[in-house]
Amino acid sequence: MFDYAPAPEAKLASFEKSYGHFIAGKFTKPANLYPTINPATEEVLAEISHGTAKDVDLAVKSARAAYEKVWSKLSGAERGKYLYRIARIMQERARELAVAETLNNGKPIKETRDFDVPTAVSWFFYYAGWADKLDHAGLGPNPQALGVAAQVVPWNFPLMMLSWKIAPALSAGNTVVLKPSETTPLTALLFAEICQQAELPEGVVNIVTGFGDTGAALVGHKDVNKVAFTGSTEVGKIIAKQVAGSNKKVTLELGGKAANIVFDDAPIDQAVEGVVNGIFFNQGHVCCAGSRLLVQESIHDEFIKKLKRRMSTLRLGDPMDKNTDVGAINSADQLAKIKKLVKKGVSEGGELWQPECKIPRNGFWFAPAIVDNVSPANTVAREEIFGPVLSVITFRTPAEAVTKANNTEYGLSAGIWTEKGAKMLKLADQLNAGVIWSNTFNQFDPTSPFGGFKESGYGREGGRQGLLSYLKAGK
């Protein structure tokens, strides 16, 4: 009846046929090329260079030179002004960046436009303001940068993760070499253009594209002072081992299996929304996704009914359509992983439910799913799926909720839904997670530190605390 009609965003981003790396302020000659695609259509968007150890070495050398000769000699106020410029140019090119991100990642334009890009911009504005105030970072007067930072970011929020890495590093006085994920390099390459427009001194930011081996070469390079990684726990452990025994400071932001806990005294309609947002936002490709619903047994049936009704209004489809809520799965690989785990979940007794969705012919798609009747011992209660799949577990008392929520090797985030303040605050104390969202979920702000407990990683991004991993105390 009232189906909204197609509402396509204008294709405001265009790409070069092929890209080299961004080293010492210039793009290198494209070499060793592989295609990067749009996961919603499988069409090739551009050819990308697969960085070799030699490319990585050149980039690190350029970062080092820039650090020694230029960046470490600038005042904080001047560094800050470069970051303000970058923030402003990103704002000016915001729509273009949003379209580029949607095309390369598969996530809906509504999200890149309203969340990814504005958040990335805000991170630059925020850290721009810290550059000349480092005396207040908490390490005493005149803290020092570490030098050259090696940064590896994932495919789920490519540009936003880039801003979480580059902004604090530069603000604190470091120079960087960043490797975007192999499936989503394009916004990083557009960001390189923005650095040029901002007249950022050459070599302060370097972008080397490629695969896992490129990242390993970067992390392993002996002239790197700091390693920052966001990605899977599996790779995070490899990196931690790789840097063992060295002088490299390291921060890791890894996986999660967050519990979203709904009590019988929750604001129910907003809780439904928060649960939906917690696991279906970004197709569930979120480290801090609320992938376990812990619902109080007394309201289980009513809550699931409302949840299913709400899920039936989710619109899955063309990410470039402004009304799409659920976009494509980022790669064939990831889709296979999700399907495998869901199959396992059902075989272990879970009840699978998905709303009816029209699945496009091309591309990688998975309809939002609930697996109900999950026990803490089941695979889908423990293993990170990284897709739009919610495992539903019940509990009876607050103490039981805490036990079940904490019963995981992960500890990135948790959600608490109750109108009772004292209960919420006590639970917040007891939950072993780095980010606790109460009566909300998936809130991010550059002023708010983000990071995990346990195998979700260590170190924090955002806030004053986010600077600490890029600084050391002054003499």
Added chain:
Amino acid sequence: MRLDVKKTYKLFIAGKFPRSESGRSYQVKDSKSKHVANVALASRKDVRDAVQAARAAQPGWASASAYNRGQVLYRIAEMLEGRREQFVSEIASLTGKTAKQADAEVSAAIDSWVWHAGWTDKIDSVAGSMNPVAGPYFNISTNQPTGVVGALAPQDSALVGFVNTIAPAIVSGNTVVVVTSEKLSLPALTLGEVLATSDLPGGVVNILSGKESELSSWLVGHMDVNAVDLEGTSNATELEITAADTVKRVIRAGTYPRTGAKGNLQHILDLMEVKTVWHPKGH
């Protein structure tokens, strides 16, 4: 030969540029005692109107997000940078500084706006706290803007001293009524034009040119002003006594240097109040 179209310098109140309600003006001369302009001479009624405007604008400005306030202050820096020539020439003309010196002063003023812009969303991270009380309570202290600030800008600084008087007040969500330097009032009034084009809501900054000796007791005595900055007065002790009648927060003259490219966190905090909230924890 082409005749210049000369600017009329007016007050800046509630986002608009009125003349003084008294209809008075006074002469501003350059460093060589040559006439430059007749400038509005503010009266106590202008003070009254300005405080009213500041109070009306305060809740909205304070409830804007820190991010938004930071963007506005950065925009002020952008607009000022774009018009630097006008300020350089006004400063040089009034003070006798060389073009190079005046240029350096404008750069400092711009950089000070940028420095302040970066504080809006960091104050509580540095000066707020979760307090580990000895009991099952959540306890948090945050800093809130005090409200309306009455400020007397330094007499001897044409621009940067003025900027370093209003910026620390508004960065946290206060609104301000400021009396300019009497002799060097022009750049401050021109800055009003910059503020008006920077998305700063009307009434957040209100600029009154005139005689500090005539206006200060009215501003400092006004019962709807929460804090006063006495930098630009020659009558500081008297005014501090007046302020005590309503327990106003006072920044004494000479407390903070005002000519640099950055301000002072303590100056910002002097115009804020600490609020501490308790809540039990338990289920």
Added chain:
Amino acid sequence: MQAETIVGSRITNQSLRRWLHSLPGVDKVGLEARAASLATRSIKTTSKAWGLDMAIRMMDLTTLEGMDTPERVESLCQKAITPDMADPECPSPAAICVYGDMVPYAKAALGKSKIFVAAVATAFPSGRSSMKVKLQDTKDAVAFGADEIDMVIDRGAFLSGNYLEVFKQIQAIKLACQRPKGKPAHLKVILETGELQTYDNIRRASYLAMLAGADFIKTSTGKVSVNATLPITLLMLEAVRDWYDETGELIGVKPAGGIRTAKDALRYLVVVKEIAGERWLTPELFRFGASSLLNDVLMQRKKLLTKTYSGPDYISVD
């Protein structure tokens, strides 16, 4: 369904209080975020055309001024019958909404058209009068032939916790909507959400009104500073949706006041669809209380047809 059955006991102020206060709370930030998110929906081409036509068909075209006269009311009725002279295909609003004493003029002017006459009653907008007066106000309008009655609840009673009083008043007015011969007037209950102020209050007032027999719950009189908003309407749509699940009764929602543009109207239709469901996308279950909205919708309608932006000179005033 009987009120006692729904509440689970005899109806007293205490039992009503317990029942209303046991409803789940509303988180303000979450509610407003959901409304804001729905407001980003982009309605285009065929859907937009459908939406604009439906918005007109859902309108209670309103004039509620002290200076209303029979001629003013007749003129509004003519506008409702022929909203756009240049386009005979243009649909008509659902109803005209006027003060009770204007009902005869509206009925005469509307003649055989299918447009309803809604009358505000019960000492609109304040409701501050004796029950005797409020009942008479209603009976007069019903006797004049009003098809619909828009009553106001006693906000003073509600805010001081006298739920039983509010409940009884609605029940009494519902009875006064009966006619010896013919259909009863259908009853819209105005909550005056701007005075209730909190979302928890609005949820409770919605449930209380539905319990007492409202056919429609309506946001506002349009006479206070805060009238209909998207989050408030969203909340009320949740209430009617859940009420239907619990009792099988279909109750309508009418946001009124402050809805001025076609863009606003389309946003409301999105909220109806995604919150309550397409079943509510009909004038039987959703109305807009508006006056200047009609002309803005007509201009947008023209733009879709002619592919150029229209202007006020090309649409008649009412």
